[in-house]
Every structure is written in C-alpha cells, then in structure tokens.
Amino acid sequence: MDAALRLIGRQPYSERRLRERLSKMGFEAAEIAACLERLTGWGYLNDRAYGVARVELLKRRLKSRAYVKADLAAEGIARELISELLGEHYSDADEIIIARTLLAKRAGAGEIGVKECQKLARAGFAEHTIGRCFQEISTP
Structure with missing residues (x-):
C-alpha cells in the first residue's frame, strides 16, 4: 500500500498501469489486487x-x-x-479545431498544400476532418 500511494502521489495511473508497476516491484498478485481494491474504494484510483x-x-x-x-x-x-x-x-468539432491549429502552425506564412495534408494524416486525423479543414481554407 505504501509503494502504491507513493507512486500515485507522484503521477496519475490507470489501474492496469499501477498493477503492472507494482508487479515489477515484486509484489504478489493477491497483495496488488487487495491494494487496488482499497485505492479504488477510497477514490484514489x-x-x-x-x-x-x-x-x-x-x-x-x-x-x-x-x-x-x-x-x-x-x-x-x-x-x-x-x-x-x-x-x-x-467531439468532431474538437478534432477540426486541433487540425486547423496544426495546419496554421505547420504552414506558417507559406501556402498550405499536399504535404500538410499528409502530415495531418500521419498524425492520425480522419480523412473527413482533413478534407473539411482544406475546404474551409480554400473557400474565400
């Protein structure tokens, strides 16, 4: 319990990550399960x-x-x-705002083109989000 409290006192953890971390520290599975149950009950996890x-x-x-x-x-x-x-x-609106922000950062003063579209795609943005950003840019 002390080790778990020290860990979550430094940074937040998901239940699985904390379980893995405690296991690497050498604690038994039963001890970890009891500890996580108490931490969850207390609202710390x-x-x-x-x-x-x-x-x-x-x-x-x-x-x-x-x-x-x-x-x-x-x-x-x-x-x-x-x-x-x-x-x-x-939301989808959040993703569009974030994509626009990235486009503005990456484009700088230059023209926005295919390379910027590819960068957004590699960053994981959905095709419809990228298309919508470019429609808005090209529409006067």
Missing part, C-alpha cells in the same frame, strides 16, 4: 477520471482522436470506457 484527464491533456498537446484512442488503450483503459470518453470529451 479511478480509470474514468484518469481517462478524462488524459483526453484533455492530449487535446491540449494537439493530438488526433485516433492518437488519443490508441494512447488510452495502451494505458489499459477498457474499450467501452474509451468510446464513452471520446464521445463525451473529444
């Missing part, structure tokens, strides 16, 4: 709250919806919860 904070952080870092989805999955958040979080906290 909450995958939903962790996921909301993670989505908001990644949005501020201008990450695409696909990137956020993959990141949450890598953190051990359940698929159903990921869908809920994205539905509640990362």
Whole structure:
C-alpha cells in the first residue's frame, strides 16, 4: 500500500498501469489486487477520471482522436470506457479545431498544400476532418 500511494502521489495511473508497476516491484498478485481494491474504494484510483484527464491533456498537446484512442488503450483503459470518453470529451468539432491549429502552425506564412495534408494524416486525423479543414481554407 505504501509503494502504491507513493507512486500515485507522484503521477496519475490507470489501474492496469499501477498493477503492472507494482508487479515489477515484486509484489504478489493477491497483495496488488487487495491494494487496488482499497485505492479504488477510497477514490484514489479511478480509470474514468484518469481517462478524462488524459483526453484533455492530449487535446491540449494537439493530438488526433485516433492518437488519443490508441494512447488510452495502451494505458489499459477498457474499450467501452474509451468510446464513452471520446464521445463525451473529444467531439468532431474538437478534432477540426486541433487540425486547423496544426495546419496554421505547420504552414506558417507559406501556402498550405499536399504535404500538410499528409502530415495531418500521419498524425492520425480522419480523412473527413482533413478534407473539411482544406475546404474551409480554400473557400474565400
């Protein structure tokens, strides 16, 4: 319990990540399960709250919806919860705003073209989002 409290005192963890970290530290599975159950009961460990904070952080870092989805999955958040979080906290409008912001940063004073479109695609932005950004730019 002391090790778990020290870890979550430094940074937030998903349940799966904390379980993995405690396991690497040499704790038994039964000890870890009991510890995680107590932390969850106390409200110190909450995958939903962790996921909301993670989505908001990644949005501020201008990450695409696909990137956020993959990141949450890598953190051990359940698929159903990921869908809920994205539905509640990362709308299509958010993704368009983020894509526009990235386009503005990458284009600078130059003309926006195919290279910028490819960069957005590699960053995980949906094709319809990229198309919409370019429509808005080309429309006077």
